[in-house]
Amino acid sequence: MGLDGLARLHGLFAAYKPPGLKWKHLRDTVELQLLKGLNAGKRPASEHRVRFLLGPVEGSEEKELTLTATSVPTLIDHPLVRGPAFTSLKIGMGHRLDAQASGVLVLGVGRGRRLLTDMYNAHLTKDYTVHGLLGKATDDFCEDGRLVEKTTYDHVTREKLERILSLIQGSHQKALVMYSNADLQTQEAYEMAVSGVLRPMNKSPMLVTGIRCLQFAPPEFLLEVQCMHETQKQLRRLVHEIGLELKSTAVCTQVRRTRDGFFTLDDALLRTQWDLPSIQDAIQSAAPRVAAELEKNLRPGLGTQ
Amino acid sequence: MFTCFMQTFLELLQGVDLSKIEKHPDAANLLLRLDFEKDIKQILLFLKDLGIEDNQLGTFLTKNYAIFSEDLENLKTRVAYLLSKNFSKVDIAQMVRNAPFLLSFSVERLDNRLGFFQKELELGVKKTRDLVIRLPRLLTGSLEPVKENMKVYRLELGFKHKEIQHMITKIPKMLTASKRKITETFDYVHNVMCIPHHIIVKFPQVFNSRLFKVKERHLFLAYLGRAQYDPGKPNYISLDKLVSVPDEIFCEEMAKASVQDFEKFLKTL
Numbered sequence: 001m002g003l004d005g006l007a008r009l010h011g012l013f014a015a016y017k018p019p020g021l022k023w024k025h026l027r028d029t030v031e032l033q034l035l036k037g038l039n040a041g042k043r044p045a046s047e048h049r050v051r052f053l054l055g056p057v058e059g060s061e062e063k064e065l066t067l068t069a070t071s072v073p074t075l076i077d078h079p080l081v082r083g084p085a086f087t088s089l090k091i092g093m094g095h096r097l098d099a100q101a102s103g104v105l106v107l108g109v110g111r112g113r114r115l116l117t118d119m120y121n122a123h124l125t126k127d128y129t130v131h132g133l134l135g136k137a138t139d140d141f142c143e144d145g146r147l148v149e150k151t152t153y154d155h156v157t158r159e160k161l162e163r164i165l166s167l168i169q170g171s172h173q174k175a176l177v178m179y180s181n182a183d184l185q186t187q188e189a190y191e192m193a194v195s196g197v198l199r200p201m202n203k204s205p206m207l208v209t210g211i212r213c214l215q216f217a218p219p220e221f222l223l224e225v226q227c228m229h230e231t232q233k234q235l236r237r238l239v240h241e242i243g244l245e246l247k248s249t250a251v252c253t254q255v256r257r258t259r260d261g262f263f264t265l266d267d268a269l270l271r272t273q274w275d276l277p278s279i280q281d282a283i284q285s286a287a288p289r290v291a292a293e294l295e296k297n298l299r300p301g302l303g304t305q
Numbered sequence: 306m307f308t309c310f311m312q313t314f315l316e317l318l319q320g321v322d323l324s325k326i327e328k329h330p331d332a333a334n335l336l337l338r339l340d341f342e343k344d345i346k347q348i349l350l351f352l353k354d355l356g357i358e359d360n361q362l363g364t365f366l367t368k369n370y371a372i373f374s375e376d377l378e379n380l381k382t383r384v385a386y387l388l389s390k391n392f393s394k395v396d397i398a399q400m401v402r403n404a405p406f407l408l409s410f411s412v413e414r415l416d417n418r419l420g421f422f423q424k425e426l427e428l429g430v431k432k433t434r435d436l437v438i439r440l441p442r443l444l445t446g447s448l449e450p451v452k453e454n455m456k457v458y459r460l461e462l463g464f465k466h467k468e469i470q471h472m473i474t475k476i477p478k479m480l481t482a483s484k485r486k487i488t489e490t491f492d493y494v495h496n497v498m499c500i501p502h503h504i505i506v507k508f509p510q511v512f513n514s515r516l517f518k519v520k521e522r523h524l525f526l527a528y529l530g531r532a533q534y535d536p537g538k539p540n541y542i543s544l545d546k547l548v549s550v551p552d553e554i555f556c557e558e559m560a561k562a563s564v565q566d567f568e569k570f571l572k573t574l
Contacts, residue, residue, distance in 0.1 A: 016572055018517065083324030102574055256573070265572050271517075272552065 002041035002085050005276060009034065010110035011283035012094075012119070012290050014260065016268035019102040023093060030107060030274050031089050037276025039084040049074045092116050095126065095260060100142065101232040103128070103257030104268045112283070115290060119261055122297035123201050125209050125228045127259035130252060132239045134219040137249035141236035145251075153248045158216045164245045165211050165223070168238075172208040179204040199228065206230040208238075220253075262293045322367040332370055344373050351380060356398030369405035379411075386412045390419065396438045404441035418444045425455060428470060440477040451480045454487065462491050464502060472509035479512050490516050498523055500534050500544065508544035522547055522555060525570050529560055 017026055052067040079085075092113035094106030108116040134153035138145030179200040182189035192198040200207070210226040225235065236252040243250025258265050269282055326332045339345055349362070352372075357365060366372070372380075387397050401407050407415075422443065423433050437443060443451070458469050458479075473479055479487070490512055494500050505511065511519065526532040526542065533540045542559050556564045 018521075018571070018574060020517070020520075079324075080321065081323045083322075268572065270568055270571055 002038050002043060005038050005041055005280070006086070006110075008280045009038075009089075009276075009283065011112040011287050012106055012108050012115050012263075013279055013282040013286055014104050014106050014263035014268045015274065016265070016270050017097050017102055017105045018271065019100055019254070022099050023096050023105065026105065027091055027093055027107065030279070031091050033274050034089055034091075034109075034276055034279065035084070035086050038086045038089075043079060043085055046078065047074050048072065094119065097257060098232050101255040101257065103255075104260045104263050104265060105257075106260050106263055109279075109283070115294065118294050118298065119290075121201075122261070122294060123199060123228060124261035124293075124297070125199070125226050126230070126257060126261070128225045128227065128235060129214070129254075129256045129258055130223045130225055130235055130239060131254040132221050132223065132242070132250045133253050134221070134243060134246075134248055134250050136251055137240065137243065138251050141233070141240045141252055143251050143253045149249050151249045153219055153246075156218060156246050156248055158213065160246055161213055161216060161221065161242070164242055165213060167245075168208060168242075169211050175205075176200070176207050176209065179207065204229050206234045221250075262289055321363045321370075325367050326370050335374060336370060339373050347377050348373055348375070348380070351377060352401075355384065355401060356394060357402060361402055365402065365405045369409060372405075372409060375409060380408050383408055383410070383412055383415065386415065390434070392434065392438070396434075400438055400441035400444075404445045406445045407441055410445065415444060418448070421448060425452070426470060426473065427466070428474070432474060436474065436477050440481075443477070443480065446481060450484075453484060454480055454482065457484055457487060461488065464506070468502070468506045472506055472512075476509045476513055479509060482512060486516070487512060490519070493520060494544075498532070498534060504534065504536070504544065510545045511548055514548035519548055521571060521574070524574065525560055525562075525567055528570060529562065531560060 015026065015030065017023065048071045050069055051072050053070055053072075090110065090113065092108040094108070094116055097103060097105055106116070106119070108114075133143060134156060135151060136147060137149040137151075138147055140146075176199060177184060177193065180198050181200070182192070182198060184190055184193065189198065196209075199209070206227060206229055208225060208227045210224075212224055213221060214224050215222040223239075225238075227235070232255045235255055239250050239252040263286070267282065267286060269278055273279075326336070352362060352365070353359075384397060387400075388394070392400070410418075419433070419437070422437065423430070426433065426436075428436065455469070458464050458472075459466070464472070491505075493516060494505060494511055495502075523532060531540060531542070533542055534544065535541065536543075546559065547555075550558075552567065553564055556562055556567050560567065
């Protein structure tokens with residue numbers, strides 16, 4: 001099972017990173033669990049070797065020891081001599097999440113690591129839910145950072161917030177068109193922009209393609225953000241800036257990634273599911289979707305250069 | 306040549322993990338220089354006499370292969386010393402099995418260690434003996450972390466001496482746990498879950514469990530409104546059950562929800 005298990009372990013899968021866990025620890029834990037599963041499988045049968053051993057010959061009168069040829073298993077492949085069959089696995093990481101953020105994290109095993117680069121080059125958007133708290137400002141925009149300022153927030157209403165959000169979306173839309181290097185005078189680029197497919201296919205600063213308010217219960221509010229080329233710190237800074245625009249202050253209490261490209265929360269594996277059979281199943285079920293999406297995104301003609 | 310030597314080794318004692326011994330730099334030299342008749346056989350017979358079974362010898366020797374270079378007389382003196390301290394033969398066999406390096410320590414060192422634990426913990430002679438039998442690693446490991454942890458429990462976490470004694474007799478592993486883990490666990494349990502000292506003393510298992518498990522389960526119960534840790538009130542949930550039961554029983558009995566709901570909740574954290 002060891003080698004067959006390894007054969008089925010090539011591809012992409014998504015794990016749910018809980019808050020408080022560093023992404024590197026997650027990768028190391030997944031690697032350890034996979035190695036445990038692979039080493040528990042059957043090893044290939046050991047080779048035999050002919051050796052001449054001393055032994056009594058049956059049916060002879062004298063009690064003499066003579067050499068007889070016997071086939072003995074060699075000890076080179078014995079598990080207690082060689083050690084475990086698998087000692088390391090190559091696992092690659094998709095878009096990173098910092099320690100306090102949580103959510104969908106894409107990992108690639110074996111040949112799937114090449115698909116990770118393809119996924120990066122496809123420049124797909126990601127979905128986040130961001131929880132914010134009005135009334136205070138800290139130095140690192142998180143709730144437990146050093147407090148810088150405290151303000152009132154009674155004057156903040158849902159309409160004001162939504163007005164600010166639409167302003168942000170508008171300005172990012174302009175930046176989106178600029179960074180995609182598309183000439184909007186052409187029919188093709190115009191159609192793409194209308195259908196929402198237009199996006200930059202090379203490096204650019206953080207771009208928010210969509211932002212809306214899901215819940216507003218002062219002092220807390222919940223935003224849903226679709227963005228690309230972001231880091232979680234920039235998302236927290238966004239919350240801070242929204243607070244400033246509202247003439248109050250805000251910090252970010254939780255950043256959670258709900259979708260990374262085509263991997264959603266339903267595909268993400270929880271901590272209890274980080275073992276060999278669940279990961280193999282996840283890779284199998286995600287494989288057709290991954291292939292279809294990457295094929296669609298890397299087809300020539302869709303690039304906006 | 307090494308393979309031929311290993312064949313005799315393996316035929317006699319199944320279970321010695323040579324791949325692990327190979328990782329130590331001087332092991333190979335030591336083992337090849339031994340003569341079977343003189344050194345190995347006597348020490349093996351001595352260990353079997355002590356009460357270690359054949360199948361347990363394998364794991365023992367994987368950890369402490371250097372025991373073959375010890376003098377048989379020294380080993381006998383150390384066992385006699387332990388017997389004189391009223392450890393029974395069965396207890397000594399169990400201690401040696403759990404802490405393979407025990408017999409490689411000299412009598413003075415063992416004496417110092419036992420004396421330290423008796424003075425530091427101020428438990429009676431019998432309780433110290435039971436503690437050491439349960440966790441013989443205390444005698445073979447370093448003493449600095451234990452001193453550090455005792456200070457943490459007393460000064461930083463604010464437990465009284467009697468409370469620390471009670472917790473240690475229940476969970477001896479607390480003495481060797483890492484300081485960061487202890488402080489983080491206590492911080493969460495005392496400040497976030499609002500559990501007072503006297504209840505933590507009754508359930509010290511919470512220091513032995515993973516912090517993320519405690520956090521996840523507590524947040525789920527709080528979300529459902531079932532986070533009741535006061536024994537006086539109804540629907541009380543005890544700390545030891547919170548950390549020790551598997552997920553299915555936790556969901557069914559304490560949270561009264563399904564495992565799918567728990568998983569959905571975990572994905573919202």
